[in-house]
Amino acid sequence: MAKPAVRYVCTHCGATSLKYSGKCFTCNNWGTIEEEPAACDSSPLSPTAGPLPSVECLSETAASVDHERISTGMQELDRVLGGGLMPASAVLLGGEPGIGKSTLMLQLARHTSARRLLYISGEESTSQIRDRARRLSIRSDHVLLVSEVDLNKIIGIIERDKPDIIIIDSIQTLHTGDFRSSAGTVTQIRECCSALLRETKQRNIVLLVIGHITKSGNLAGPKTLEHMVDTVLQFEGESFQRHRIIRTMKNRFGPTNEIGVFRMDEHGLKEVTNPSELFIAGRTSGVPGNAILAAIEGTRALLVEVQALVSKTNFPVAQRICTGIDSKRISILLAVLEKRLGFGTWGQDVFIKVAGGLKLAEPASDLAVASAIASGLNNTALSPGMVCAGEIGLSGEIRAISNGERRIREAAHLGFDTIILPKENTRELKPAIRKLPLKIIGCSSLQKALEEMKLSA
Ligand code: TYD
């Protein structure tokens, strides 16, 4: 039977099919199917020519794994990388256009002067990159620039110039003539990335790849791209905000969910060493609907302001609009508030916002969100010196959370006088924590916590 000349691939999950459809039946996304040439025939497995690699004993391998990390000179970037760049590793950096991907990568050059850095741009000319480097005051002796999109030529350049670090800006612009599809399609992205990985792993080169993200916020290209690299970093938030958050989505060499915070000014990205101050800066105390959450992002404690606005709706169906937090979580909290505590939001629009563009995923944010809604609904401001954290269950109970002591320390460090936590987290606290100049209140239910906050339905 004749083999089909084309096949259809989902740009989101990489699933293939022989027929076009408007929806991918694997990941259920609409409009993500693209045509690509069918893969060549696979031949039955046959033994490979040449000597087989020797196997190693686990104890020997462990001894050789102790690689020295390469510092990027930016603590915030080192943190999201798990302590710096690993030799021969591949890092994918995603983010919206204009958020600062190219700027951040170029800033790496400032601190890695002991190593040859090759910046390959498919988006800008070398003179544009040079202009930017001048603005960022980067001396260019050890930085090699090239504007190229042809993968085969890029591999030739790598072989000729032997860099230690390579930056690809961006993977979507690269193209290899071995496939008929145009640049940016799934096949091209996947093939270019795997060819670069082969080349850089063999030569012990650090590969940094910039990737665009789609409208829905995912890295463009199949999920396989994320599986291929060692670390995936993503810029969070909007490009019109002054500060930028980079989050570790995946890391083979360190913790995930770690965040790095930067501020964009006229001289590039500057590190923000105390992000809590940024996320609670500019808050106005005494306003109903505002609560401060003692959050944990990766390995770091942060104080973040959660704001809720509850107002009578003018629509037949009341709106629930959330920024920085999952709307399903809000629906659950609204139901718990109404059913268990009598805080009804029927006929009321509820708007929730996490200040500073941060995205909250941890369940420990429940208590701050619920108290912000209750405070907004009651039109009673919470005490400005109070922070809280706790997961809320469907029966209105407050469940234990992770890293209670780190949250307490951060609240005390920033001068807050009270912290409300799950009761479980306040048992067996270390004496050093008890001595901190703030009142630690443990609550087993949302009802108790709201009473402590002087809120009632
Ligand atoms: P850029 O790194 O080009 O973004 P990306 O590669 O993610 O598309 O950043 C571009 C934005 O950053 C642009 O809006 C200008 C701004 N910017 C500054 O504010 N200060 C600077 O020093 C630089 C280099 C850029």
Ligand code: MG
């Ligand atoms: Mg760019």
